[in-house]
Amino acid sequence: MNPPMNEAFNVKRLGKCTISSPLKLSNIKDDGVFDFVEDDDRVLFDNSLKAAKQTILTGIEPLSFEKAGPKSKIYFEPAKTRVAIVTCGGLCPGLNNVIRGLVNHLFHRYGVRTVYGFQYGYAGFIPESNLPYIELNPDIVDDIHKDGGTMLGSSRGNQPTDQIVDTLERMNINILFTIGGDGTLRGAHDIHEEITRRNLKIAVAGIPKTIDNDINYIDRTFGFETSVAVAMEILKDAHYEAKGAYNGIAIVKLMGRDSGFIAANAALASPDVNFVIIPEMDFDLHGPKGFLTVLKKRLTNKQHALIAIAEGAGQYFFNQNGKTRDASGNLKHDDIGLYIRDKIREEFNKDGFPFSLKYIDPSYILRSVPANANDSKFCFQLAQNAVHAAMAGRTDFVAASWDNSFTLLPIPLATGERKKVNPEGVLWWSVLEATRQPISMKNDPDYQGD
Secondary structure: OOOOOHHHHOOEEOOOOOEEOOOOOEOOOOOOOOEOOOOOOEEEOOOOHHHHHHHHHHOOOOOEEEEOOOOOEEOOOHHHOEEEEEEOOOOOOOHHHHHHHHHHHHHHHHOOOEEEEEOOHHHHHOHHHOOOOEEOOOOOOOOHHHOOOOOOOOOOOOOOHHHHHHHHHHOOOOEEEEEEOHHHHHHHHHHHHHHHHOOOOOEEEEEEEOOOOOEOOOOOOEOHHHHHHHHHHHHHHHHHHHHOOOOEEEEEEEOOOOOOHHHHHHHHHOOOOOEEEOOOOOEOOOOOOOHHHHHHHHHHHHOEEEEEEEOOOOHHHOOOOOOOEOOOOOEOOOOHHHHHHHHHHHHHHHHOOOOEEEEEOOHHHHHHOOOOHHHHHHHHHHHHHHHHHHHOOEEOEEEEEEOOEEEEEEHHHHHOOEOOOOOOOHHHHHHHHHHOOOOOEOOOOOOOOO
16 A cells, blocks of 8 residues: 555545534643544654654655544534445444444534435435435434444435535535445445535535445445454354364355455454455465365364355456456456365365365354444444534545544545555564464466476
8 A cells, every 4th residue: 555645635625614613622632531632633644663764754745634524613613513324335333333323422512403314325316216215313313223224225226416416405404424345435425526626615524434444445334243243253153163083174154355354353453264265365275385285184084174255356266257247337256265175175186085075154144233332432423523523524535543543534545446465564463373384375486397
């Protein structure tokens, strides 16, 4: 990840903030009351001593994010503010928590009384979809955090941006909150661009959602921790399945289209996993260092093996020509879990090597459960900070977290490239330590096959 210049970290503003915030906070230090966040409060991108020394040597201001939080002056007059909320893309633990947090914070803290929920993603803004909006208030959203999924429904697919903005303009919407992943945020940026072309004063705020945790310049996304916790329990049970048979093998395929964060973290949380295979690592199947050879050695020594594999791993084993994309624009992956399962059966049966194999694919279970305690808290804090920023006229941004601080991040930075597991980073090193799998399951370059 190559960080851009500092200007790229600056969040856009609709104009000067002239309205006093209704929040009864402070501008005085050490008076026992939470302080408003100043416009020049920033969170360092790199807070290491090495970076600090480099800054001193060069005199160049270090890269930093705008710090999230309430402002003493805001842009929108609360009593006249009209808000729209939409959820897009795949399901994720915590969607209802974010909706509830947005509605309650708008109503109870800022006094905003007009909040609309648009149904089934961006399609809800398109007249021909004929989807009615839902008028949201604290009573409507009171218990929704107890349920998985989203009360507004969701969908994938590109919708005409001009028609979306037509609806926002027609309904006199001042703030649009979009809750979704990479595709949703790209759509939100396009909406912002169309709003700008029309010279409208509508704030576009994003709350980043993906259980894969693969959005750039963000420590973690909501729902990720819950998904890891669910995956950990599944891996624990799969371990019992593997140990219950002679040369028992359990393969658990987990979500992770382009990044292996769920598989890596779940394996650390469930230290019975013996192999973790993620999109960021290349491996061979055959040969002296190949996966099948290493797996056979493991079974010979221990008589069981547990394998966690991310859905996007090993796509180079498949024909890349003619691959299609889903409604969000993502390449559709071939099923690496079934491929590995079949290759194990083929190889071991050919060699007369006894084994018992169980294949488990819990993918959609991970994303449809309610948020756990820590994710629930995190969802509220993201919603809270998104409301503060939008009311202060920030636009084309996502509410995020970095180095244990809440930040505001321009959408183009978040969607510029996907965050991936660093093969030389501490997370992957910890996985290798826990599983004791080889650092590499690639054969030497001069290996020509059996």
